[in-house]
Amino acid sequence: MDAKTKRSLVLLLCLCLHLNTHVCLAADTIAANQSLSGDQTIVSAGKVFELGFFKPGNSSNYYIGMWYSKQLVSLETIVWVANRETPVSDRFSSVLRISYGNLVLFNVSNTPIWSTNLASTTTSGSAQAVLLDSGNLVLRTAGSNANTSEPLWQSFDHPAHTWLPGARIGFNTVTSQTLILTSWKSSEDPAPGLFTLGLFTLELDPNGSNAYLILWNRSTPYWNSGSWDAKSRIFSGSPEMRLNYIHNFSYVTNKNESYFTYSLYDPKKIFRFVMHSSGQIQQLSWLEISSQWNLFWNQPRKQCGVYNLCGAFGSCNEVSTVSCNCLTGFEPKLQRDWNLQAYSGGCKRKTPLHCDNATSADGKQDQFLKMAMLLPENMQSVSVYTFPECESICLNSCSCTAYAYDSSGCSIWIGDLFNLQQFTSSDSQGTTLYLRLAASEFKSPKSNKGLIIGVVAGSAAGIAILLGLIVVVILRQRKRVTGTGKAVEGSLVAFGYRDLQDATKNFSEKLGGGGFGSVFKGTLPDSSVIAVKKLESVSQGEKQFRTEVSIIGTIQHVNLVRLRGFCSEAKKRMLVYDYMPNGSLDSHLFHDMRPNVLDWKTRYQIALGTARGLAYLHEKCRDCIIHCDIKPENILLDTELGPKVADFGLAKLVRREFSRVLTTMRGTRGYLAPEWISGVAITVKADVYSYGMMLFEFVSGRRNSEQSEDGKVRFFPSWAASQISTAEADVLSLLDPRLDGNADVQELTRTCRVACWCVQDDEAHRPSMGQVVQILEGISDVNLPPIPRSLQVLGDDQEHIIFFTESSSIQSSHQRSNNTSTASSQTKSTTSSTISKRSEEEHHINT
Structure with a gap:
C-alpha cells in the first residue's frame, strides 16, 4: 500500500x-x-x-x-x-x-x-x-x-400493530406482560388506537380454552376467533383455516407463558397480520408483479361489525364508499380525523337543542326526525301503550335524544347514541328511530312569488317540448322492445329508471341482497317476470356493473343466466335478468327440511349443467371468460331446476393469445384455488378448482367445513378423498344422509373422482371443464386421481389437514390421470376488489 x-x-x-x-x-x-x-x-x-x-x-x-x-x-x-x-x-x-x-x-x-x-x-x-x-x-x-x-x-x-412471522401474541404469567397488537389512531398517527387483538381465556368455555379477541378501548370484545383445537390446528370460529396454504400456527403454553406464533411454509412469500385503524384484523400478502398489498383475509368481515366504529351520533353504512357518516343535524367533531378515516371521535350537533338552550331555534320546541336504522345499544324500556305517549316522554326529558315505538313497546335513549347502522329505504331490516333535533333543522320552504311565477311560466313553455319527448321515447321503445318485453336479438334493452320502478312496484318485493346492493322481483307490461339487481354503491359497483354487462350481455347459453337489459341513469345502476323462480342452489342444497332436499338425480343434472355452462365460458366464447366466483350461491335454478351460472361481477376476460390474467380481487373463501391465494396470475383452472370444491358439497349436502351429524367438524373433501382411495371404498357412506342411500353408485363414484381431480394442487394436473362434461356425460372415464396434499390426512386422523404452499410438488402412490383417456346469484352478491388496469381496458364498454 x-x-x-x-x-x-x-x-x-x-x-x-x-x-x-x-x-x-x-x-x-x-x-x-x-x-x-x-x-x-x-x-x-x-x-x-x-x-x-x-x-x-x-x-x-x-x-x-x-x-x-x-x-x-x-x-x-x-x-x-x-x-x-x-x-x-x-x-x-x-x-x-x-x-x-x-x-x-x-x-x-x-x-x-x-x-x-x-x-x-x-x-x-x-x-x-x-x-x-x-x-x-x-x-x-x-x-x-x-x-x-x-x-x-x-x-x-x-409489538405495535403488525404481527410478523416468528413473533408471538399471548401473555407472560410471571411478569404479567401481555403481547397484543394495537391499531394506529389513524394513517398519519401511529399512537395506540382504540382497537387491540390479544389472546384471552374464554370464560364461557368449560375447558378454559384460549382464543383471540378484538377489543374496543381494551374493554369491549366484538370478535373472537373461537377456541383453539390443537388436534385440527384451527380456531373453532375460523374453519377456513383448514384451507390454509400459507401459515403454520403453533400454540405454546407452560407455567411461565402462553402464546401463539406462526411461520410461513414458503419463506420467500411476504405476509403480515395488521390490527388496522379501521378495527379489523387484516391479513395481507405482497404482490410483486402489481407492486401492492393484497387483502387476503379480514375479521370482522363487515366493516360495520366493528364496535363503535363511527363514534357518537355516527352511522355506519356497508354499501357506501365512506364507512361512516354523521346523522342529519350533526357534523364531525374532528374533521381532519374523518378525512383520514378515523371516525371514533364521532359527531356533534350543528344546532343546540331547545332543551339545552331556551334561546335556540327561536324558542321553538325540538322535533324528531324519522330514520330507518339498526337500533343503537343502551336502550331503556318505558311502560306506555301508545305512540304519542312514547314521543311525549322523550320530548319532555332534556336528556332523551331518541325514541322508537314498535310491537315490543316504547324505547328511549339517554345521551349519546352509539353503534348506529344505516339501512337503505328498501331494506326490510331497518327499524324506525326518531332522532331529536333542534326545530331549525326542519326548515320550511319559504314563499317566493317571483320564483313561483317563473316556475309556472317555464312549465307552461316546456309542456309542448315534454309531450314531444314522450312521443319520441314511446316510438323508440316500440322499436327496441317486442310485445313480450324480450330484448331484440343481439342487443340489450336500456331500461329507464321509472320503468323499473313501476315494474318492481317501487322496489317493494325484495329477493335478497349483498355487498353491492339488493335484488327485487318485478313484472314488465307484457307480464314477463324479471329480477332487478339494484346497485347501491355506485363507486364500488361501477366496475362490477360494466363487467357484467360486457360479459353476460354478449353471450347466450342455456346454462348461463340471461341478462335482459340494464339501467344507467345519473348515479343509478341496475341490471335486469330473467327471473329464476327457484332461487339459488345453496337454498336447496343446504336446506335442513327433508321435503325440500334435492334428490341425487337432480343434483347430478345440476352439476352437469353447471359444467356445460363453464365449458362454454372457457372454450366456446370469442374471448375466454373466467368466472372467478363459482359457488352454490351463484348457481340459479329455473322452473325445472335447470342450473344457470350467474353473478359475473368478478369475471375476467382473457384473450385467446393469453393464457393467464392477473387480478387483485378474490372470490369466496373455501372455493379459492391455491395459486390464486398466493397472488400469481390465474387461468381457467381457478374455476375448475372452485367447481371441484362445489362438487363435494353436491355429494355431502352441506358446507365442506360444516359440522357433521356425529358432532365433529370434519373437512369433508379430505374425508371423501381418503374414502375413495381405499380398495373397499364405500362411496354411499359419503352421500348426504338425507337421501337414505338413494343414488346411482356409478354416478356418485364418477362425481367424487372428478371432484378430487378438479382440486389438484398443481393447476396443470386439473382437467378442463370440457373434459369434466365428457366424464359426467359418460363419454369418457376417469381413473382415480392422486389425493392432493391439501386433502391428505395423517394415518387414521381424518381431521388433521396438511397445509402446504402452492409450489409444493405432488407425491402419491396412486396412478395419475391419463389425459388421452380422461379426456351470486339473484339473492346474493359478493363484494369485489378493484379490477386490474388491463382488465379495465378489456372490460370497458360504453353504456
Whole structure:
C-alpha cells in the first residue's frame, strides 16, 4: 500500500468519526459508540428490514420505525414503531444510541423520550442493537452468540400493530406482560388506537380454552376467533383455516407463558397480520408483479361489525364508499380525523337543542326526525301503550335524544347514541328511530312569488317540448322492445329508471341482497317476470356493473343466466335478468327440511349443467371468460331446476393469445384455488378448482367445513378423498344422509373422482371443464386421481389437514390421470376488489 493510499484511508476514517454518518455504521447494528439520526438507517443482514426515522403521511412528526426494505417491498410499509406516543419534530437533531446498557432515543433537547428501559447495570460498551431478518430488533451483549444467548431486550416482546412471522401474541404469567397488537389512531398517527387483538381465556368455555379477541378501548370484545383445537390446528370460529396454504400456527403454553406464533411454509412469500385503524384484523400478502398489498383475509368481515366504529351520533353504512357518516343535524367533531378515516371521535350537533338552550331555534320546541336504522345499544324500556305517549316522554326529558315505538313497546335513549347502522329505504331490516333535533333543522320552504311565477311560466313553455319527448321515447321503445318485453336479438334493452320502478312496484318485493346492493322481483307490461339487481354503491359497483354487462350481455347459453337489459341513469345502476323462480342452489342444497332436499338425480343434472355452462365460458366464447366466483350461491335454478351460472361481477376476460390474467380481487373463501391465494396470475383452472370444491358439497349436502351429524367438524373433501382411495371404498357412506342411500353408485363414484381431480394442487394436473362434461356425460372415464396434499390426512386422523404452499410438488402412490383417456346469484352478491388496469381496458364498454 503506497503512502497516498494510506493517507486517503486515514482521512476517510477521521471524516467518518467526525461526522458519524450512516456509512460508518455496521449494516445491521448500532454499536455502543455509534448513533443513528437524520436519514441514517440500519438494514438487516439479508436486506429484509430497515430501521430509521420516518414521517407518516402528511404528518410533521417523526418516529423511529421499522419497514420492509425498498428492495423487497417498493411501498413504504411500517411494521413497528418505537416512540408511538412521543414523536420528535426534527430527525436531524434527534439521536438513537446506546446509553447505559439501553437503546435510547433523545430529542432535540437531548432529553430521553423513549428507551428499552432495562433495569440493568450493564455498561454502554457491552451492549449493541441488531436488526434481524425476522423483523426483530434485539439488544444484546456485544460479542454474544445471537443463536444461543437470550437477548437483553427485543422488539418482538413489544409489538405495535403488525404481527410478523416468528413473533408471538399471548401473555407472560410471571411478569404479567401481555403481547397484543394495537391499531394506529389513524394513517398519519401511529399512537395506540382504540382497537387491540390479544389472546384471552374464554370464560364461557368449560375447558378454559384460549382464543383471540378484538377489543374496543381494551374493554369491549366484538370478535373472537373461537377456541383453539390443537388436534385440527384451527380456531373453532375460523374453519377456513383448514384451507390454509400459507401459515403454520403453533400454540405454546407452560407455567411461565402462553402464546401463539406462526411461520410461513414458503419463506420467500411476504405476509403480515395488521390490527388496522379501521378495527379489523387484516391479513395481507405482497404482490410483486402489481407492486401492492393484497387483502387476503379480514375479521370482522363487515366493516360495520366493528364496535363503535363511527363514534357518537355516527352511522355506519356497508354499501357506501365512506364507512361512516354523521346523522342529519350533526357534523364531525374532528374533521381532519374523518378525512383520514378515523371516525371514533364521532359527531356533534350543528344546532343546540331547545332543551339545552331556551334561546335556540327561536324558542321553538325540538322535533324528531324519522330514520330507518339498526337500533343503537343502551336502550331503556318505558311502560306506555301508545305512540304519542312514547314521543311525549322523550320530548319532555332534556336528556332523551331518541325514541322508537314498535310491537315490543316504547324505547328511549339517554345521551349519546352509539353503534348506529344505516339501512337503505328498501331494506326490510331497518327499524324506525326518531332522532331529536333542534326545530331549525326542519326548515320550511319559504314563499317566493317571483320564483313561483317563473316556475309556472317555464312549465307552461316546456309542456309542448315534454309531450314531444314522450312521443319520441314511446316510438323508440316500440322499436327496441317486442310485445313480450324480450330484448331484440343481439342487443340489450336500456331500461329507464321509472320503468323499473313501476315494474318492481317501487322496489317493494325484495329477493335478497349483498355487498353491492339488493335484488327485487318485478313484472314488465307484457307480464314477463324479471329480477332487478339494484346497485347501491355506485363507486364500488361501477366496475362490477360494466363487467357484467360486457360479459353476460354478449353471450347466450342455456346454462348461463340471461341478462335482459340494464339501467344507467345519473348515479343509478341496475341490471335486469330473467327471473329464476327457484332461487339459488345453496337454498336447496343446504336446506335442513327433508321435503325440500334435492334428490341425487337432480343434483347430478345440476352439476352437469353447471359444467356445460363453464365449458362454454372457457372454450366456446370469442374471448375466454373466467368466472372467478363459482359457488352454490351463484348457481340459479329455473322452473325445472335447470342450473344457470350467474353473478359475473368478478369475471375476467382473457384473450385467446393469453393464457393467464392477473387480478387483485378474490372470490369466496373455501372455493379459492391455491395459486390464486398466493397472488400469481390465474387461468381457467381457478374455476375448475372452485367447481371441484362445489362438487363435494353436491355429494355431502352441506358446507365442506360444516359440522357433521356425529358432532365433529370434519373437512369433508379430505374425508371423501381418503374414502375413495381405499380398495373397499364405500362411496354411499359419503352421500348426504338425507337421501337414505338413494343414488346411482356409478354416478356418485364418477362425481367424487372428478371432484378430487378438479382440486389438484398443481393447476396443470386439473382437467378442463370440457373434459369434466365428457366424464359426467359418460363419454369418457376417469381413473382415480392422486389425493392432493391439501386433502391428505395423517394415518387414521381424518381431521388433521396438511397445509402446504402452492409450489409444493405432488407425491402419491396412486396412478395419475391419463389425459388421452380422461379426456351470486339473484339473492346474493359478493363484494369485489378493484379490477386490474388491463382488465379495465378489456372490460370497458360504453353504456
